[in-house]
Amino acid sequence: xxxxxxxxxxxxxxxxxxxxxxxxxxxxxxxxxxxxxxxxxxxxxxxxxxxxxxxxxxxxxxxxxxxxxxxxxxxxxxxxxxxxxxxxxxxxxxxxxxxxxxxxxxxxxxxxxxxxxxxxxxxxxxxxxxxxxxxxxxxxxxxxxxxxxxxxxxxxxxxxxxxxxxxxxxxxxxxxxxxxxxxxxxxxxxxxxxxxxxxxxxxxxxxxxxxxxxxxxxxxxxxxxxxxxxxxxxxxxxxxxxxxxxxxxxxxxxxxxxxxxxxxxxxxxxxxxxxxxxxxxxxxxxxxxxxxxxxxxxxxxxxxxxxxxxxxxxxxxxxxxxxxxxxxxxxxxxxxxxxxxxxxxxxxxxxxxxxxxxxxxxxxxxxxxxxxxx
Amino acid sequence: xxxxxxxxxxxxxxxxxxxxxxxxxxxxxxxxxxxxxxxxxxxxxxxxxxxxxxxxxxxxxxxxxxxxxxxxxxxxxxxxxxxxxxxxxxxxxxxxxxxxxxxxxxxxxxxxxxxxxxxxxxxxxxxxxxxxxxxxxxxxxxxxxxxxxxxxxxxxxxxxxxxxxxxxxxxxxxxxxxxxxxxxxxxxxxxxxxxxxxxxxxxxxxxxxxxxxxxxxxxxxxxxxxxxxxxxxxxxxxxxxxxxxxxxxxxxxxxxxxxxxxxxxxxxxxxxxxxxxxxxxxxxxxxxxxxxxxxxxxxxxxxxxxxxxxxxxxxxxxxxxxxxxxxxxxxxxxxxxxxxxxxxxxxxxxxxxxxxxxxxxxxxxxxxxxxxxxxxxxxxxxxxxxxxxxxxxxxxxxxxxxxxxxxxxxxxxxxxxxxxxxxxxxxxxxxxxxxxxxxxxxxxxxxxxxxxxxxxxxxxxxxxxxxxxxxxxxxxxxxxxxxxxxxxxxxxxxxxxxxx
Numbered sequence: 001x002x003x004x005x006x007x008x009x010x011x012x013x014x015x016x017x018x019x020x021x022x023x024x025x026x027x028x029x030x031x032x033x034x035x036x037x038x039x040x041x042x043x044x045x046x047x048x049x050x051x052x053x054x055x056x057x058x059x060x061x062x063x064x065x066x067x068x069x070x071x072x073x074x075x076x077x078x079x080x081x082x083x084x085x086x087x088x089x090x091x092x093x094x095x096x097x098x099x100x101x102x103x104x105x106x107x108x109x110x111x112x113x114x115x116x117x118x119x120x121x122x123x124x125x126x127x128x129x130x131x132x133x134x135x136x137x138x139x140x141x142x143x144x145x146x147x148x149x150x151x152x153x154x155x156x157x158x159x160x161x162x163x164x165x166x167x168x169x170x171x172x173x174x175x176x177x178x179x180x181x182x183x184x185x186x187x188x189x190x191x192x193x194x195x196x197x198x199x200x201x202x203x204x205x206x207x208x209x210x211x212x213x214x215x216x217x218x219x220x221x222x223x224x225x226x227x228x229x230x231x232x233x234x235x236x237x238x239x240x241x242x243x244x245x246x247x248x249x250x251x252x253x254x255x256x257x258x259x260x261x262x263x264x265x266x267x268x269x270x271x272x273x274x275x276x277x278x279x280x281x282x283x284x285x286x287x288x289x290x291x292x293x294x295x296x297x298x299x300x301x302x303x304x305x306x307x308x309x310x311x312x313x314x315x316x317x318x319x320x321x322x323x324x325x326x327x328x329x330x331x332x333x334x335x336x337x338x339x340x341x342x343x344x345x346x347x348x349x350x351x352x353x354x355x356x357x358x359x360x361x362x363x364x365x366x367x368x369x370x371x372x373x374x
Numbered sequence: 375x376x377x378x379x380x381x382x383x384x385x386x387x388x389x390x391x392x393x394x395x396x397x398x399x400x401x402x403x404x405x406x407x408x409x410x411x412x413x414x415x416x417x418x419x420x421x422x423x424x425x426x427x428x429x430x431x432x433x434x435x436x437x438x439x440x441x442x443x444x445x446x447x448x449x450x451x452x453x454x455x456x457x458x459x460x461x462x463x464x465x466x467x468x469x470x471x472x473x474x475x476x477x478x479x480x481x482x483x484x485x486x487x488x489x490x491x492x493x494x495x496x497x498x499x500x501x502x503x504x505x506x507x508x509x510x511x512x513x514x515x516x517x518x519x520x521x522x523x524x525x526x527x528x529x530x531x532x533x534x535x536x537x538x539x540x541x542x543x544x545x546x547x548x549x550x551x552x553x554x555x556x557x558x559x560x561x562x563x564x565x566x567x568x569x570x571x572x573x574x575x576x577x578x579x580x581x582x583x584x585x586x587x588x589x590x591x592x593x594x595x596x597x598x599x600x601x602x603x604x605x606x607x608x609x610x611x612x613x614x615x616x617x618x619x620x621x622x623x624x625x626x627x628x629x630x631x632x633x634x635x636x637x638x639x640x641x642x643x644x645x646x647x648x649x650x651x652x653x654x655x656x657x658x659x660x661x662x663x664x665x666x667x668x669x670x671x672x673x674x675x676x677x678x679x680x681x682x683x684x685x686x687x688x689x690x691x692x693x694x695x696x697x698x699x700x701x702x703x704x705x706x707x708x709x710x711x712x713x714x715x716x717x718x719x720x721x722x723x724x725x726x727x728x729x730x731x732x733x734x735x736x737x738x739x740x741x742x743x744x745x746x747x748x749x750x751x752x753x754x755x756x757x758x759x760x761x762x763x764x765x766x767x768x769x770x771x772x773x774x775x776x777x778x779x780x781x782x783x784x785x786x787x788x789x790x791x792x793x794x795x796x797x798x799x800x801x802x803x804x805x806x807x808x809x810x811x812x813x814x815x816x817x818x819x820x821x822x823x824x825x826x827x828x829x830x831x832x833x834x835x836x837x838x839x840x841x842x843x844x845x846x847x848x849x850x851x852x853x854x855x856x857x858x859x860x861x862x863x864x865x866x867x868x869x870x871x872x873x874x
Contacts, residue, residue: 029844030565036848037568041855195380202859209860216815218587218863 048200059200059207061170064131066226067118067233071140074114074231081112082366085135087128088148091294092119095345098232101358108363115354115362116142117233121225124153124162125274126182130175132278136285144365145282145289146357149275149327151304151312152261156268159185163270169196169203182277183270236347242340250341251299258303265308267315279323290326290361291316295334295353297342328361375416377625378578385413390632394559403526403553406633410533414498421497424462429532431458432507433525436514440521448515455511463504466494470773471700496770499539501697503532505664510546512668519547527553536629540622542640542660549635557634567631572854574624577617579862581819585614587863588809588816593760594787596795600806604799607809610816611760612753613823616644619658643827645752648744649722650714653752665694684719688712700769703762703789710755757796758789765789 051059058065075083082105086096098115105113118135120127128147135141153160163186166179171193180189196203209217210224219238229235240246282289304312316327333356336342338349345353375382389409396402415422435455442448464472477488510531513519522528531549532538592599592607599607620641630637638660647653654662670690676683688709695708725732734740768787798804829835839847 029847030561032844033847033851034561034565034568036845037851037855038848040849040852044852044856199859201856202862205860205862215812216584216818216861216863218811221863 045199045201048204049197052200052204059204059211060172062207062210062223063120063226064134064170066224066229067120068135068138068140070226070229070231070233071116071118071135072138074116075140075142077112077114079112081114082110082144082362083114083116083142084144084146084362084365085116085118085140085142086146086148086292087123087131088119088146088292088294089123089150089153090119090121091150091343091345092117092148093121093235094237094340095119095294095350095353096357097234097347097350097354099230099234100351100354101362102232104355104358105363105366108359110363110366113362113366114142115232115358117229119148119233122162122165124150124160125271125278126162126166126179129182129274129278129281130171130178132281133175133178136281141285141287143288144362145287146292146328146361147275147278147289148294149291149316151293151309152258152265154267154269154271154312154315155261155265156272157264157266158260158269160269160271168192182274185270234350237340237344239340242346247339247341254300254341254343255303258300262303262305262308265305265311267311272315275319276322279319279325282325283323288365289323290328290365291319292328292357292361293331294343295339295345295349296331297334297336297339299336300342301331326361328357330357375413377622377629378575381416385409386629386632393633399554399556400526402557403530406535407526407530407533410530410535410538413535414533414538417498418495421495424497425503425533426529428458428462428507429529430525431455432511432532433522433528436511436521436528437523439511439514452511452515456508459504459507459511463500466496466500468700469494471769474769474773475702495774502541502543503538505543505661505668506532506546509543509664509668513546519550522546522550524554534630534635536626536633536635537637540619540626541658542623542626542638543664544637544660548638552635560634563631563634567628568851569628570624570631571628572851572858574621574626574628576854576858577621577624579858579864581823582614582618582621583862583864584815584819585610585617587811589614589760591809593764593792593796596792596799598807599799599809601799601802601804603806603809604796604804606813606816608753608757608796608800609820611756612645612749613820615756615759616641617823643830645749646745646827646831647748648741649748650711650718650751653748654711654715661694661697665690669693680719684716687715687719691715698759699762699766701762701766701789703758703765703793707755707758707762710758714751714755754797754800757793757800761789761793761796764792 048056058069071085086092088096096115096117096119098117101115102113105111105115118131120131123131132145153162163183166183168176168189169192171179171189173193176189176193179186183189201208206217206221207223210222214222214224225235225238226233239250242250279289281287319325320327330353334345334349334352338346338352340346375385389405393402393405396405411422411426414425432455435451439448439451442451480486510519510528514521522531527550530553531544531546534544534549537544588610589607592603593611596604623640627637627639640659642656642659644653644657647656670686673686673689674682675686678686689712691712692705692708695704695706695711698704698707725735735744765787799806829838842850
């Protein structure tokens with residue numbers, strides 16, 4: 001592991017291994033090697049930066065790209081078909097099994113219906129808004145949009161982790177204006193974005209490694225989870241079977257995590273305006289939207305104070321009145337034993353929720369549409 | 375500013391460019407001084423001023439020592455310098471630790487006492503620059519080196535930023551003559567500097583930080599894992615601490631070469647050592663040689679017979695252990711290595727009296743056996759060392775919070791308990807969960823390190839450098855840099871030796 005020209009004599013401090021060599025012959029290769037190194041490195045970084053802007057966009061935001069590629073495939077299937085996309089957080093990621101909802105819809109004559117799970121881990125209204133804009137810009141326009149509302153992140157008395165979780169290097173340049181407007185409390189978006197570019201191989205290293213050798217990355221930085229998703233965007237949860245001990249431990253972690261939002265809950269911050277902007281966009285695009293409160297266990301539901309829940313309900317009522325959107329309260333749709341931690345569903349819970357969503361929400365929404373068989 | 379951070383690279387690029395653009399040697403020294411001060415002040419400017427003040431005091435003491443002829447005066451001056459340097463080291467590094475230890479001892483004896491917690495911040499690198507100042511003063515006292523007359527040069531000897539934070543511990547007689555020497559741009563030297571820096575960066579980002587993923591979770595919560603995970607974590611830490619510290623040293627050596635200076639070599643493939651004495655000739659060479667010259671030999675070295683030699687070895691290594699940090703487990707680690715050295719000394723005498731056994735141990739299989747045994751002994755020491763590091767880190771944070779007036783809980787991490795658990799699991803098979811990461815990454819990294827060692831041990835790198843055409847060599851440098859940046863699993867993980 002020692003450098004190959006490592007000095008060997010401690011007693012001659014300024015003596016170097018190459019001192020013994022004739023001067024001119026050793027100088028030229030050294031200069032050439034260093035210039036080649038600099039040129040190769042700079043050109044490779046420039047090439048990578050250009051590639052990420054173009055053909056290798058999946059390295060910028062692999063989770064989004066993995067999902068949108070699947071969605072595009074589904075939307076490209078021939079024939080007219082009812083389509084619904086749901087945006088949301090990790091609750092949606094593990095909670096909506098599009099295949100179950102599609103089977104229910106098929107049973108009602110909507111064969112070939114697409115119910116796509118576009119949940120992203122850590123997403124709140126800000127990420128949902130960014131995702132919706134990207135989807136529309138890429139021509140992915142479903143007939144129906146379901147938007148998960150995660151009540152705790154409507155809290156305005158704390159700084160949302162989503163604000164710091166949004167990595168500038170995962171944004172496109174044109175999206176900077178949006179985040180600057182939506183999140184004025186975080187400064188330096190543009191500076192951070194530009195600083196991420198000079199060495200893209202380091203900035204996007206987790207994305208690169210997630211493609212090349214995901215097994216070498218710790219789970220918390222892996223970005224390849226959606227490569228294992230089914231064609232409706234649902235991915236099997238990575239946690240093992242839920243035992244009572246594991247449930248109790250997970251519940252305690254969840255309680256600590258959400259106490260941050262729910263202690264002294266006061267509606268405000270960047271999430272409510274982002275939700276409104278999303279609904280404005282839907283109205284502008286004539287895209288029917290429905291707000292969904294995802295299932296929560298009785299433990300989780302008990303953590304809201306009456307005052308906090310009153311504020312959430314008041315805000316949802318305002319949205320319903322202002323935009324005419326439907327609000328689906330699915331909080332009590334799933335029994336406690338089908339949760340991993342009182343807010344993430346097990347596969348069985350996801351099946352129960354998805355079937356009911358298909359039966360009670362999507363089927364009526366598609367009711368005016370011609371059946372596939374017709 | 376970590377050597378592998380963007381801030382340092384920008385800072386260094388600026389210093390490097392300005393340094394070589396300046397045509398005047400004095401201006402270059404001034405630039406390096408200003409840069410070194412800024413480098414330290416970026417962490418804490420008040421403590422940067424403190425280093426300057428103690429350096430000025432050491433400079434004056436050394437000048438006075440040089441000028442004085444009376445032995446009593448010279449002894450007094452030396453004692454004053456030692457008291458100042460060691461006093462500051464003890465105050466900043468050990469005061470709270472000793473106060474707490476006294477308090478615990480009083481509690482154990484049934485007395486009720488609450489000793490104060492001092493509000494001190496540990497100056498980064500204090501253990502390193504204190505030893506540099508001491509070796510200079512002692513050398514001047516012994517008339518082995520003249521006192522430096524140029525204050526700026528002396529200041530640069532202590533403050534030179536590549537070695538300021540975590541060594542290597544430089545000797546005045548090696549470094550001071552380099553300052554006055556005229557520096558000329560030399561492409562071959564630049565190449566050498568870049569090689570060192572890239573090698574260090576690769577060791578830190580690609581190996582040490584990766585190994586931390588395997589070692590940290592197990593050492594922080596050893597009860598939760600089985601024997602397989604304990605072995606993996608121990609081996610991972612052995613690799614991590616070597617690549618972390620030698621990676622830092624390589625980056626320091628590389629930065630110094632790029633500015634026309636040469637620092638002492640600090641590592642020489644230590645895990646190929648065939649015995650513990652050999653290990654200490656290869657590991658943290660600047661510290662072990664310092665301990666030998668300024669502690670072991672003044673204690674009497676190996677001059678006073680077997681018993682005194684063994685005693686001196688134990689004392690030297692125990693104090694060397696304490697130098698590493700504020701945990702009694704560091705003392706135990708030092709004592710363990712002292713014991714190993716004593717045992718090795720006795721075993722060597724035993725073998726010398728039995729030529730056949732001696733010859734057998736010098737055969738290739740015998741050497742492999744000795745290397746393996748030494749490595750396992752060192753790994754046993756690393757268990758104590760890492761648990762001590764975790765304890766020292768958590769304890770320092772706890773005491774800082776206490777000093778700031780916060781209510782703090784009792785220490786949650788016990789190095790003694792953690793190391794006992796891990797050693798028990800290493801020796802007695804225990805079922806239990808393994809690490810969450812795939813062991814493939816671990817073995818792949820081990821394979822890379824073994825391969826690099828194998829090539830280096832046969833002198834393969836210099837041959838490769840001579841034979842490879844410049845374009846290929848340049849592309850190789852770029853590939854190493856890219857690989858280090860891509861496979862790095864962490865952001866800004868500090869070097870282990872920064873806390874010392």
